[in-house]
Amino acid sequence: MRKKLKILVVTTTLVIVIMAFGTTSIAKSEIPTSQQKVEAFTEMALPIDKSQYNITLAGYFVWDTPDIEDVDRQLDNCRRETYTYLCLSDQSELRLNYVVEDGVLTTCFVSVRKGQVLTDQTYSKLNDAVIGFFGKYQNFGAADTSEMQNMLQNTDLTGNQTFLSGDLKLKISNGDYPFTGHQTTLKWYRVINGCEYLELSLSFANDAFCNLKDVRELYPIGDATVNISKEQAIAIAMQYIAENYTYEMYGGVWVRDFKVNERLTTAVLSSTTRNSNTRYPVWNIMLTLDHTYPGSVAALLVLVSAGSGEVLLCSNQAEGGITAPTDEDTNVIVLPSTSPSTLSPSPAAPTDSVPSNSNTENAVIAATVTVTALALVLITLFIKKRKR
Amino acid sequence: MRLLKISALLLLGILTLSVSSSFLIESTKAYEYGWGVYLPNNVIQGVDSENEVYYSTVICDEICWMLYYYYTTYHYSWYYEVACGSQEDPIHPGDYSTALNNLQTNNDKVTFFTKGHCVPWGYAYWHRELLCTLASFDPDNGEQAKDSYDIWPYTGQFKNRFSFIWHCGTADQYPQGPPYQDPYGLKYGMPFCFTHNMAMDYYGSSGSYVYLGWLGTAPQFDCFIPYQTEGTVWWFHFAYYFFYSLIYEQYLSVMDALNILSNWIWDEPFNESPYYDHLIVWGNGNMGLSY
Numbered sequence: 001m002r003k004k005l006k007i008l009v010v011t012t013t014l015v016i017v018i019m020a021f022g023t024t025s026i027a028k029s030e031i032p033t034s035q036q037k038v039e040a041f042t043e044m045a046l047p048i049d050k051s052q053y054n055i056t057l058a059g060y061f062v063w064d065t066p067d068i069e070d071v072d073r074q075l076d077n078c079r080r081e082t083y084t085y086l087c088l089s090d091q092s093e094l095r096l097n098y099v100v101e102d103g104v105l106t107t108c109f110v111s112v113r114k115g116q117v118l119t120d121q122t123y124s125k126l127n128d129a130v131i132g133f134f135g136k137y138q139n140f141g142a143a144d145t146s147e148m149q150n151m152l153q154n155t156d157l158t159g160n161q162t163f164l165s166g167d168l169k170l171k172i173s174n175g176d177y178p179f180t181g182h183q184t185t186l187k188w189y190r191v192i193n194g195c196e197y198l199e200l201s202l203s204f205a206n207d208a209f210c211n212l213k214d215v216r217e218l219y220p221i222g223d224a225t226v227n228i229s230k231e232q233a234i235a236i237a238m239q240y241i242a243e244n245y246t247y248e249m250y251g252g253v254w255v256r257d258f259k260v261n262e263r264l265t266t267a268v269l270s271s272t273t274r275n276s277n278t279r280y281p282v283w284n285i286m287l288t289l290d291h292t293y294p295g296s297v298a299a300l301l302v303l304v305s306a307g308s309g310e311v312l313l314c315s316n317q318a319e320g321g322i323t324a325p326t327d328e329d330t331n332v333i334v335l336p337s338t339s340p341s342t343l344s345p346s347p348a349a350p351t352d353s354v355p356s357n358s359n360t361e362n363a364v365i366a367a368t369v370t371v372t373a374l375a376l377v378l379i380t381l382f383i384k385k386r387k388r
Numbered sequence: 389m390r391l392l393k394i395s396a397l398l399l400l401g402i403l404t405l406s407v408s409s410s411f412l413i414e415s416t417k418a419y420e421y422g423w424g425v426y427l428p429n430n431v432i433q434g435v436d437s438e439n440e441v442y443y444s445t446v447i448c449d450e451i452c453w454m455l456y457y458y459y460t461t462y463h464y465s466w467y468y469e470v471a472c473g474s475q476e477d478p479i480h481p482g483d484y485s486t487a488l489n490n491l492q493t494n495n496d497k498v499t500f501f502t503k504g505h506c507v508p509w510g511y512a513y514w515h516r517e518l519l520c521t522l523a524s525f526d527p528d529n530g531e532q533a534k535d536s537y538d539i540w541p542y543t544g545q546f547k548n549r550f551s552f553i554w555h556c557g558t559a560d561q562y563p564q565g566p567p568y569q570d571p572y573g574l575k576y577g578m579p580f581c582f583t584h585n586m587a588m589d590y591y592g593s594s595g596s597y598v599y600l601g602w603l604g605t606a607p608q609f610d611c612f613i614p615y616q617t618e619g620t621v622w623w624f625h626f627a628y629y630f631f632y633s634l635i636y637e638q639y640l641s642v643m644d645a646l647n648i649l650s651n652w653i654w655d656e657p658f659n660e661s662p663y664y665d666h667l668i669v670w671g672n673g674n675m676g677l678s679y
Contacts, residue, residue: 061636066450066628068443073610075620082648084639097644099651107651111644113674177659178591179643179673185660198617198655211647211657215617248438250431274619284615295437296505298605301614315612315622318440319605321505321519321556 034100035060038083041105042096045140047133047209048110049118053087053094060084072313076273078102078218091115104218109211112180117208126157126184126207133202133209143216148188148200157184167191168199180205193226195281195306197271215279221271222278226306230267233283233309237302240311241287247316249294258300264288272303274312281306286317296320419465422495422547424487425452426502427472428479428520435505435519439610443624444503447609448472451501451631458635458677467494479521481533488542499550499677500582503609503627506555509534511570516578518555535581536574543582549679551582552600554627559601559668562588579670588671591643591659596679598642598671615662616653626653634677643673 035057042055063080078101087094092115099107110117123129130152134145151163151170163170169189176182185203189196203211228236238260246256266286271279283304292298299317304310427448429441436444452470459466469487471478478484484502491498505519509532517532518539533539553559561577568586569575579599580586588597607613609624626649633645640648643658646669650658658664 058639059637061633063629064632066447066625068446068624070439073443073622073624075625076618080652082633082637084637084644086639095639095641095644097640097648099648107648109644109647109651109657111641111647111674173660175659178589179593179669180659183657183659185656187656201656203657203660211651213651213655215655249434250436250438250441251434253434255437268615270615271617272619273617276619279617282619286614294434295440296435296608297437301612303612313612315610316437317611317614318437318608319556320503320554320602320608321507321605 032081034081034103034105035083037100037103037105038098041098041108041140042085045133045136045142046096046108046110047120047129047136048087048094049120052089052118053092054089055085055087055096058084058086058095089115089118092118101218106215106218107213110209112205116206117210119208123207126204127152127155129204129207129209130157130186130202142214145200151188157186164191169196180210182206183210185211190221192221192224193281195224195226195269195271197221197224197279219273219277219279222276222280223307224281226269226281228283228304228306228309230269230283233304233306234265234267234285236304236309236311237283237285237287237300237314240302240314241300244311245300245314247295247297253294255294255297258287258293259290260287260300261290269306272312274303282312292319418493419467419495421459421463421465421497421499422467422469422491423455423459423499424469424491424501425455425472426470426478426484426487426500426504428502428504428518430505430519430521432522436608437610440608443609443622445472447624447628448501448503450628454631454635455499455501455677458638462638462678467491478533480531481518481520481538483520484518484533485538485542488539488548492543492545492547495547497549497679498547500548501552501554501631503554506553506557506578506606507532508557510536510574510576511572514561514570514576515574516555516557516561516576518553518578535576535578539578540575540581540584543584546584548582548584549597550675550677551598552630553578553582554602554606556602556606557604558606559599559603559670562586562670583671585671591669591673592671593643593674595672596675598669598673598675598679600642600667600669603666603668613653617655618653621653638676638678641674641676642669644676646673 060083065075081100083098085096087096093113094117095111095113097109098105121132123132131149134149138145147168151165155163157172158174160173167190169191171187173185183203183205185201187201188199190199199216201213241258246254248254265288268284269281270284272282273279283306285302285304287300289299296318297316298319300314301317302314303312305312425448427444429436429444431441449472452472469491471483506516509515509517515535517534520531520533522531558578562579563577563586568580575581578601583597583599585597588595588599607623609627611623613621613623629649630645633640633648646658650656650661654661
């Protein structure tokens with residue numbers, strides 16, 4: 001009997017232990033790797049004061065593709081996941097947005113909803129804040145950034161300028177934007193055979209981290225050979241549109257025989273990942289047409305591989321209408337180039353507030369109550385008078 | 389006796405007020421959210437290519453379904469107007485007017501998206517008109533939804549809180565000061581005529597309205613986005629994922645969605661991208677689809 005009891009106890013204990021382990025492992029496996037990565041970044045690299053914020057996962061979605069037929073217009077097969085976290089404190093409210101592509105955390109940006117970003121450290125110079133971020137980013141496990149950090153030593157980050165160190169180019173831009181305030185963006189490019197391959201883009205708004213895009217791990221640089229010159233690329237594009245390119249209009253009419261305004265032709269060498277897991281150089285040839293063709297087509301964009309000369313794509317550049325004559329002709333008040341001056345409300349138009357129907361209801365209720373009260377008082381008076 | 393008469397009159401007043409108030413409250417009873425998606429394709433004029441018609445129809449249809457999903461999932465009541473299921477709607481300017489009027493009459497708040505063409509008209513070309521299916525540029529055949537005649541009078545209840553007007557020149561011509569009308573007394577510009585709000589900030593972050601439109605030309609859907617690093621993105625993807633982000637993540641705002649797209653397509657935040665100052669956000673960029 002005692003032996004049986006022992007066996008029962010041991011078995012029960014084993015079952016409980018196994019169940020506990022099982023639950024733990026299930027619970028762990030429920031958190032996807034991408035989420036673990038995102039939360040590790042928040043913990044280790046994001047330069048905000050985590051102790052002051054209550055951080056919670058607010059949303060997650062995987063990018064679904066629209067239901068379209070044409071293979072040429074399908075996106076790549078990359079799996080994109082987006083995470084949004086709410087960061088709440090008494091003085092500040094933030095949204096942390098992350099994009100994980102094929103398991104690689106490539107994008108993080110912070111949007112401020114209330115107050116200012118509570119940073120984990122204060123720096124006297126933006127250079128130090130950027131270097132400080134890179135230190136944490138390395139600890140998180142990002143690819144090496146020491147070369148980028150070296151370029152920041154004694155570099156003035158306040159203007160718009162470009163620096164070159166070996167084949168690494170740093171472009172610095174500063175701007176004041178209505179939505180974010182003063183923003184400094186640093187972009188590092190690897191320059192190979194005249195083509196710039198973005199490695200990392202980092203932005204700070206009002207001296208606080210606001211945006212990171214790091215493509216080094218997701219899209220490494222592949223064959224960077226450039227065999228096709230700008231002139232050759234333009235010639236290839238011109239030949240392609242003359243011989244091959246056409247598009248269909250309503251009623252089975254095909255548009256072809258395009259005439260190009262050669263004076264306005266541009267060719268830009270950039271990198272692409274089209275049909276590839278690595279980046280390679282491509283010529284973007286923009287051919288402005290001599291007039292607007294059927295379908296509102298004003299230009300043709302041709303992508304020519306800078307390595308092979310193959311035409312990768314030709315797309316018309318159509319517009320949704322025509323623009324007005326210039327301002328000088330019309331004296332029109334148009335959009336300001338910077339943020340507009342403060343606008344004062346007009347008696348003819350509402351301000352930015354939401355009118356509510358409840359006002360009408362409230363007025364009706366108030367009137368009813370007043371009249372009822374008055375009627376009751378008068379009836380009481382009348383009854384009293386009659387009694388007398 | 390006099391008091392009795394007064395009392396009787398007052399009681400009659402109560403009765404009248406009760407009846408009228410019930411009517412009034414009934415008439416103001418509205419759905420919480422209304423939304424509309426419009427696609428006037430100019431197939432008859434040959435203004436759009438066959439591919440443009442196809443992709444616009446498919447994507448606007450997807451946006452319709454996404455909005456339907458969103459507002460039925462997150463909000464208890466809704467009402468919608470859709471004209472994107474065929475190549476012909478909306479045929480006449482009155483279709484816009486009717487839709488906008490129905491939306492503002494039946495709802496507390498309205499989300500509106502339309503994609504198509506737009507041209508200037510009127511005094512010194514201050515005005516804009518959305519081309520309908522039977523539109524033509526010259527001569528004016530009256531088949532254009534004019535800002536002051538076909539939009540403004542049907543949005544006067546200030547319900548159009550979230551608008552995305554994907555037509556040319558729909559972000560410019562926002563009056564920057566009184567008198568908010570042309571010398572003939574006509575209200576002008578799509579931002580003002582859709583919202584009736586003259587205090588929306590340029591890429592603002594506060595207020596109860598957000599309006600997106602294009603400064604100058606609007607790209608057509610079946611066009612490859614220039615100078616991207618991604619290599620596979622067309623403008624119809626941009627429109628699709630703009631709404632997709634807002635719909636599948638309700639904490640995202642308009643500016644968040646634009647930042648996601650910009651980081652994906654150009655590897656940089658939206659205000660550094662080639663289309664900042666071109667795709668304009670008037671009003672509160674912190675707004676999402678629940679507002």
